[in-house]
Amino acid sequence: MRAFVGWRDWTEPTVRDRPIGLIAIAVASAAAGVAVLLAAIELFAGAAAYRDWMEPKLVGNDLVGKVQVYPEHYVLMGAILLLPALYLIGLAIGIARQRPWAGIMGFVAGGLMALYGLLALVIPGDAASSGERWHPAASLPWILLGLVVLWYFNRRSIKADLGMGDRTFG
Numbered sequence: 001m002r003a004f005v006g007w008r009d010w011t012e013p014t015v016r017d018r019p020i021g022l023i024a025i026a027v028a029s030a031a032a033g034v035a036v037l038l039a040a041i042e043l044f045a046g047a048a049a050y051r052d053w054m055e056p057k058l059v060g061n062d063l064v065g066k067v068q069v070y071p072e073h074y075v076l077m078g079a080i081l082l083l084p085a086l087y088l089i090g091l092a093i094g095i096a097r098q099r100p101w102a103g104i105m106g107f108v109a110g111g112l113m114a115l116y117g118l119l120a121l122v123i124p125g126d127a128a129s130s131g132e133r134w135h136p137a138a139s140l141p142w143i144l145l146g147l148v149v150l151w152y153f154n155r156r157s158i159k160a161d162l163g164m165g166d167r168t169f170g
Helices: 002-008 020-048 071-096 100-122 136-153 156-161
Strands: 057-061 065-069
8 A cells, every 4th residue: 555655745747737637637528518419409400300190110230130110219329318418518517617626527537437337247247148247358447447537636736726725735
């Protein structure tokens, strides 16, 4: 544990006194948020393309087959996609404006990534492919990324940049 004590105060390169890692997280978060927002808009447009909302369309592929889809399905999935889109865009805005709640949002995002990795450990991507119980190849990247994000947003320099640091102790 003592080996990691020096990493707590590790300084990283800055751009105009802002940590470059924080800027990279803000840019990646904004890009991902816009991409998810565009996907939600595409789903809403798919619902708007229905002529008769009482009659389903048949959609599918070779793996799934034909499935009946009502426009409410598009609206529901688009509304669900709005949550992560607004979260990611809000995180980017909070980091850009140096708000303390952005640090909390980043910490929560790291925790959610790590929890998703734990969930991916036991739930297979393709349930029909095999009967294996554990899937470390699918979960390890998410767990590691979540832990790195948790560590990064818990650093003193990042907390200080976002206005979360204790001004007494630095």
